[in-house]
Amino acid sequence: MSTVDRPGLSDSVAAAVDESRLWAAHVALASIGGTPAGGVCRLALSAEDAEARRLLAAWARERQWSVAVDPIGNLFIRREGQDPRLPPVVTGSHLDTQPTGGRFDGVYGVLAGIEVLRALDDARIGTQRAVEVVAWTNEEGCRFSPGMMGSEAFAGIRDVATMLVVQDANGVSVAEALASTLDATPDATRRPLGFPVHAYVEAHIEQGPELERTGNTIGVVTGIQGTCRLRVEVRGDEAHAGTSRRGQRRDALLAATRMIQAIEQHVESCDPADDVRLTFGMLKVKPNVPSVVASWAYFSIDVRHADDDVMLGLVARIEPICREQAGGCDVKVTEIQRALATRFEGRAFDAVLAATRSRGYRHIAMPSGAGHDARQMAQLCPSAMVFVPCAGGVSHNEAESAEPADLAAGTRVLAHAVHELANT
Numbered sequence: 397m398s399t400v401d402r403p404g405l406s407d408s409v410a411a412a413v414d415e416s417r418l419w420a421a422h423v424a425l426a427s428i429g430g431t432p433a434g435g436v437c438r439l440a441l442s443a444e445d446a447e448a449r450r451l452l453a454a455w456a457r458e459r460q461w462s463v464a465v466d467p468i469g470n471l472f473i474r475r476e477g478q479d480p481r482l483p484p485v486v487t488g489s490h491l492d493t494q495p496t497g498g499r500f501d502g503v504y505g506v507l508a509g510i511e512v513l514r515a516l517d518d519a520r521i522g523t524q525r526a527v528e529v530v531a532w533t534n535e536e537g538c539r540f541s542p543g544m545m546g547s548e549a550f551a552g553i554r555d556v557a558t559m560l561v562v563q564d565a566n567g568v569s570v571a572e573a574l575a576s577t578l579d580a581t582p583d584a585t586r587r588p589l590g591f592p593v594h595a596y597v598e599a600h601i602e603q604g605p606e607l608e609r610t611g612n613t614i615g616v617v618t619g620i621q622g623t624c625r626l627r628v629e630v631r632g633d634e635a636h637a638g639t640s641r642r643g644q645r646r647d648a649l650l651a652a653t654r655m656i657q658a659i660e661q662h663v664e665s666c667d668p669a670d671d672v673r674l675t676f677g678m679l680k681v682k683p684n685v686p687s688v689v690a691s692w693a694y695f696s697i698d699v700r701h702a703d704d705d706v707m708l709g710l711v712a713r714i715e716p717i718c719r720e721q722a723g724g725c726d727v728k729v730t731e732i733q734r735a736l737a738t739r740f741e742g743r744a745f746d747a748v749l750a751a752t753r754s755r756g757y758r759h760i761a762m763p764s765g766a767g768h769d770a771r772q773m774a775q776l777c778p779s780a781m782v783f784v785p786c787a788g789g790v791s792h793n794e795a796e797s798a799e800p801a802d803l804a805a806g807t808r809v810l811a812h813a814v815h816e817l818a819n820t
């Protein structure tokens with residue numbers, strides 16, 4: 397008969413975290429969508445995503461944990477508590493990756509959650525509240541844009557209906573891809589969207605250099621900077637490369653490059669401290685052949701900053717700059733996602749800080765430059781994040797790397813904090 401919490405049991409749970417078992421789980425997941433360069437390509441709702449979900453569901457069955465999915469495909473693995481009526485503690489992250497992603501972004505948070513459940517079992521420790529591990533659907537947003545679909549749907553920030561119709565570059569909709577992905581976990585209980593959550597804690601690699609640079613093992617995350625995502629569509633006219641005069645062209649690609657340059661120069665002029673994160677990650681061109689003047693260009697803009705006023709001030713300048721650089725082309729600027737800066741505070745943050753101190757890890761309190769599902773969960777319940785270092789801060793890159801000992805340290809902090817929260 398397992399025992400419900402008594403003081404000090406959080407140490408026992410943390411001690412039951414098994415570093416080599418956690419590493420083996422990462423090796424297993426990294427083989428699903430593994431790339432020749434040693435990274436991972438496991439796009440949202442792809443065959444690889446389905447295979448990863450199937451593996452997690454099999455692990456859950458081994459331990460008699462229950463498995464459920466909701467209407468956007470969020471996957472929940474639940475270890476029951478003493479009182480099933482109480483809102484659970486939820487931990488987790490995402491299984492999907494960027495196309496040239498690494499072996500740790502997202503998946504570490506899911507596997508750390510699984511390891512916490514295993515540690516609770518092995519230590520034969522019960523909790524008042526159930527503990528659920530979640531794998532959020534489509535955090536990355538590279539196949540189906542914008543990302544964060546699972547956690548935004550769960551938090552009621554965006555309507556599932558608007559997500560299901562989104563199509564990928566091949567015209568496959570979220571709805572179609574979701575249906576085939578869910579076939580991978582046929583025994584999963586179908587749940588309605590959303591439920592009360594007592595607290596949410598997400599473990600993640602930092603995806604930046606601070607922990608490694610300062611020699612710290614744990615980042616107790618204070619919040620996430622704001623993010624605005626936009627798309628710019630430029631329309632011109634196709635023309636012959638050898639006969640059309642420059643003065644008569646409506647060259648969509650040339651106009652797009654002028655817009656990109658002008659936005660970059662504007663940001664540089666008002667951000668001497670290099671605090672703004674401005675990214676033009678995607679550019680599409682039609683007809684995209686050497687001897688035809690481009691009639692269509694489509695590019696992405698990702699603007700981030702810790703101060704919402706600064707970020708929104710820059711976003712407000714984007715459309716005017718694009719129109720100034722249009723050169724006779726038609727321009728359409730669309731904002732597709734806006735997430736303001738988020739602070740983590742309250743019982744989840746306090747539990748992570750207390751667990752980190754109690755375990756004696758070198759640590760710093762620090763903000764997150766990257767976006768995470770925890771941002772959305774912070775709108776629902778007390779939420780927090782545990783960061784661990786990654787080599788050189790490199791992420792969204794196949795060279796992404798992390799040390800087994802650091803992953804285990806973060807998981808011990810997670811186990812300690814989750815156990816405390818599941819008994820309050």
Ligand code: HGY
Pocket residue numbers: 535536543765766767768
């Ligand atoms: O873009 C982000 O910050 C996240 O890693 N998807």
Ligand code: MN
Pocket residue numbers: 490501502535600767768
């Ligand atoms: Mn991530």
Ligand code: MN
Pocket residue numbers: 494501536792
């Ligand atoms: Mn990512």
